[in-house]
Amino acid sequence: MAPSTTTDPFPGWDGTLAGARRLQAGLAARVSLEDGFHAPLRTVAGFDVGFEEHGAVTRAAVVMLDARTLQPLESHVARIPTRMPYVPGLLSFRELPALLEALAMLQHPPDLAVIDGHGIAHPRGLGIAAHFGVATGLPSLGVGKSVLVGQHLEPGPERGDRCPLLHQGRQIGWVLRSKPRCRPLIVSPGHRVCLDSAAALVPGWLAGYRLPEPTRLADRLASRRDHRRPARPPGG
DNA sequence: GCGACAG
């Protein structure tokens, strides 16, 4: 991929936590909630982060998939020194640099990026998936495993059942049942993806597991579980 | 002041 398709993800950041929150507020104004991709998607890339050396090394994984068949086309792992601790609400300041390294390893950019974490379902509207989108210009959406902010009702028991995730009087995402008897996923737009599209796209990437394929495969690469444990077949 | 708090 072109070496400099990504802009500085933290422009003007003074390194402080207060400065990080101010920067988020400013970057959030650049998020577009209108679809900025052409359907049908041809490629989708999943991203996730893991750690090594007791947290000293951040490990980001990317898996490029054929959006129609869900077959993996290409995958990479980027490893860089960890620079920040985990602070709720500031996840992107810890994990985004590694994700951008992984993105740069791809031969071509994906039509859309799926990131493990939240998009606009964030206190200041700039979760890691939204931050990734603004920094790269790529359409993106977040798939989280638990709520950071917002309220919601319990979605129905069937795959595809969903409820709006609301925060301060407006919808910021969806609570989606991706698999029966499993905790629902939190899906939210990152950048250049609208709420309805976020809800419509994810079910198309499900293959019998709780996590959609892009994120599930990236998760396995990021957290070495594939080197220690075999995969179990889908279904019941 | 107290509790909550993506990964």
Next chain:
DNA sequence: ATCTTGTCGC
């Protein structure tokens, strides 16, 4: 996130 095997329930 990470340390970690078997186990209970659908």
